[in-house]
Amino acid sequence: xxxxxxxxxxxxxxxxxxxxxxxxxxxxxxxxxxxxxxxxxxxxxxxxxxxxxxxxxxxxxxxxxxxxxxxxxxxxxxxxxxxxxxxxxxxxxxxxxxxxxxxxxxxxxxxxxxxxxxxxxxxxxxxxxxxxxxxxxxxxxxxxxxxxxxxxxxxxxxxxxxxxxxxxxxxxxxxxxxxxxxxxxxxxxxxxxxxxxxxxxxxxxxxxxxxxxxxxxxxxxxxxxxxxxxxxxxxxxxxxxxxxxxxxxxxxxxxxxxxxxxxxxxxxxxxxxxxxxxxxxxxx
Amino acid sequence: xxxxxxxxxxxxxxxxxxxxxxxxxxxxxxxxxxxxxxxxxxxxxxxxxxxxxxxxxxxxxxxxxxxxxxxxxxxxxxxxxxxxxxxxxxxxxxxxxxxxxxxxxxxxxxxxxxxxxxxxxxxxxxxxxxxxxxxxxxxxxxxxxxxxxxxxxxxxxxxxxxxxxxxxxxxxxxxxxxxxxxxxxxxxxxxxxxxxxxxxxxxxxxxxxxxxxxxxxxxxxxxxxxxxxxxxxxxxxxxxxxxxxxxxxxxxxxxxxxxxxxxxxxxxxxxxxxxxxxxxxxxxxxxxxxxxxxxxxxxxxxxxxxxxxxxxxxxxxxxxxxxxxxxxxxxxxxxxxx
Numbered sequence: 049x050x051x052x053x054x055x056x057x058x059x060x061x062x063x064x065x066x067x068x069x070x071x072x073x074x075x076x077x078x079x080x081x082x083x084x085x086x087x088x089x090x091x092x093x094x095x096x097x098x099x100x101x102x103x104x105x106x107x108x109x110x111x112x113x114x115x116x117x118x119x120x121x122x123x124x125x126x127x128x129x130x131x132x133x134x135x136x137x138x139x140x141x142x143x144x145x146x147x148x149x150x151x152x153x154x155x156x157x158x159x160x161x162x163x164x165x166x167x168x169x170x171x172x173x174x175x176x177x178x179x180x181x182x183x184x185x186x187x188x189x190x191x192x193x194x195x196x197x198x199x200x201x202x203x204x205x206x207x208x209x210x211x212x213x214x215x216x217x218x219x220x221x222x223x224x225x226x227x228x229x230x231x232x233x234x235x236x237x238x239x240x241x242x243x244x245x246x247x248x249x250x251x252x253x254x255x256x257x258x259x260x261x262x263x264x265x266x267x268x269x270x271x272x273x274x275x276x277x278x279x280x281x282x283x284x285x286x287x288x289x290x291x292x293x294x295x296x297x298x299x300x301x302x303x304x305x306x307x308x309x310x311x312x313x314x315x316x317x318x319x320x321x322x323x324x325x326x327x328x329x330x331x332x
Numbered sequence: 333x334x335x336x337x338x339x340x341x342x343x344x345x346x347x348x349x350x351x352x353x354x355x356x357x358x359x360x361x362x363x364x365x366x367x368x369x370x371x372x373x374x375x376x377x378x379x380x381x382x383x384x385x386x387x388x389x390x391x392x393x394x395x396x397x398x399x400x401x402x403x404x405x406x407x408x409x410x411x412x413x414x415x416x417x418x419x420x421x422x423x424x425x426x427x428x429x430x431x432x433x434x435x436x437x438x439x440x441x442x443x444x445x446x447x448x449x450x451x452x453x454x455x456x457x458x459x460x461x462x463x464x465x466x467x468x469x470x471x472x473x474x475x476x477x478x479x480x481x482x483x484x485x486x487x488x489x490x491x492x493x494x495x496x497x498x499x500x501x502x503x504x505x506x507x508x509x510x511x512x513x514x515x516x517x518x519x520x521x522x523x524x525x526x527x528x529x530x531x532x533x534x535x536x537x538x539x540x541x542x543x544x545x546x547x548x549x550x551x552x553x554x555x556x557x558x559x560x561x562x563x564x565x566x567x568x569x570x571x572x573x574x575x576x577x578x579x580x581x582x583x584x585x586x587x588x589x590x591x592x593x594x595x596x597x598x599x600x601x602x603x604x605x606x607x608x609x610x611x612x613x614x615x616x617x618x619x620x621x622x623x624x625x626x627x628x629x630x631x632x633x634x635x636x637x638x639x640x641x642x643x644x645x646x647x648x649x650x651x652x653x654x655x656x657x658x659x660x661x662x663x664x665x666x667x668x669x670x
Binding site for chain 1: 403454455458459460462463464466467468470471474475478479481482595599602603606636637639640642643644647650651
């Protein structure tokens with residue numbers, strides 16, 4: 049019984065961490081239609097900034113914020129210099145963001161080197177609830193992921209900027225005729241997505257060894273989490289998709305190897321993509 | 333007509349100016365490649381066939397991307413699959429009865445075509461297109477790499493697989509290809525045949541339908557063409573070629589490791605083709621040869637800065653010169669003719 053429960057706990061934590069990693073992608077893909085192939089590089093950059101900041105004895109929370117802001121700034125630069133000229137051309141933006149990935153990864157390699165880096169875990173150890181053991185830091189990050197997503201949903205549904213973004217998604221032409229500044233709204237969305245990616249990279253960094261390709265582990269999984277869940281369904285879609293991708297991988301990894309589990313999950317995601325291209329979660 | 337922008341509808345129908353030129357240039361290229369071993373020897377003759385096979389890989393992507401508008405981030409997966417098939421066949425050469433290399437070439441081309449055909453039909457019949465196709469091919473590439481790592485009893489896992497050199501045989505007559513020049517010629521012939529084949533199908537009616545799909549898929553659909561079958565066939569041809577090229581690469585390089593299947597190599601191919609010109613087969617071939625040889629040369633000296641330059645070049649080409657170098661050359665020559 050407790051073994052089954054600990055699998056559930058594991059799957060839940062993995063789901064939420066994956067949702068956190070995928071969230072920035074979900075925002076950019078879902079709201080402005082850009083498939084951000086540079087998402088992996090943004091996660092990686094967040095992790096490296098985190099490593100650099102914590103090594104300079106910046107407090108953990110502040111360091112995570114700095115990393116997120118740093119990546120947000122890079123996202124702003126990318127959007128302003130390149131991406132804004134290519135909205136509405138998904139294949140071109142896909143290629144351009146892949147170019148961003150190539151460039152950023154090489155710069156990371158030049159600046160930080162290719163050795164594995166360790167970010168010190170601020171909350172080592174675990175705590176027990178009944179018979180189940182929770183890894184402390186992972187649980188906190190999972191909790192934070194929930195808070196972050198609820199906050200984002202509040203912004204999306206309850207604020208002026210949220211209304212603007214939804215108007216833009218629904219009909220950008222009419223929205224612009226009604227006086228909405230499309231360029232600025234796109235920019236805000238893109239930068240917030242980058243910010244989230246940086247934050248996720250920073251928060252995930254203590255869980256793994258940081259190397260220049262760390263983000264790529266999450267790139268394709270994030271994609272599938274977003275597409276399986278439903279593009280544009282920022283909250284429910286990302287969570288459902290992460291659950292199907294991350295949770296399934298956990299369960300299959302129990303009965304076979306990690307590699308087989310991932311292969312099965314990817315194959316499953318491809319099948320979903322074919323039969324339900326709109327994702328499992330759709331709006332009413 | 334001649335002044336038409338390269339981004340427009342005319343880009344894919346090979347414009348009249350190029351129609352005269354490309355075969356001439358191609359003939360020169362193959363003549364030079366064929367004569368090279370007479371003038372030179374050593375490392376160049378050893379290594380060039382591998383770059384030529386990268387060139388074939390690049391052409392397989394150009395067929396898919398430049399001529400049909402489907403971008404694949406998974407071509408390297410097929411290339412590596414071919415290499416592994418070649419390795420497995422040659423390792424069991426004694427038990428097969430026929431020339432294992434022939435069997436491997438046939439089997440790898442078939443395997444690539446069947447896998448791509450099945451996946452392609454599955455996706456295209458439901459109308460999966462554009463970016464989603466890219467993501468699926470990306471996943472295929474990851475699956476291929478992971479399987480190569482995971483199935484270590486077959487593939488050797490991280491350690492890779494050593495592959496013997498193939499030999500040619502016609503009935504009782506055997507020709508080992510141990511010297512660099514002999515296998516060089518085999519591969520030159522393979523590349524020339526592949527190029528001619530691709531040029532033929534892209535200029536036949538088949539190729540015109542593909543260009544139509546690229547430019548306006550819905551219109552071609554409404555004209556009554558079975559778009560998903562054309563796409564499936566193109567993907568299958570492209571993957572079969574990539575696989576066969578990979579098989580030859582395996583036996584030439586004598587070694588294959590999982591990274592050959594990886595996403596990074598797959599997208600490197602995309603970078604070559606984008607820079608060289610996605611609408612030109614010859615451009616893609618030369619791009620594969622030239623860029624990969626420069627990469628190899630510079631990787632020894634300054635790997636990171638070279639990759640950085642390549643990345644910047646890639647972004648600039650995608651943003652400003654969609655036709656790549658081949659497109660620019662074509663535009664330049666068209667302008668000179670007035």
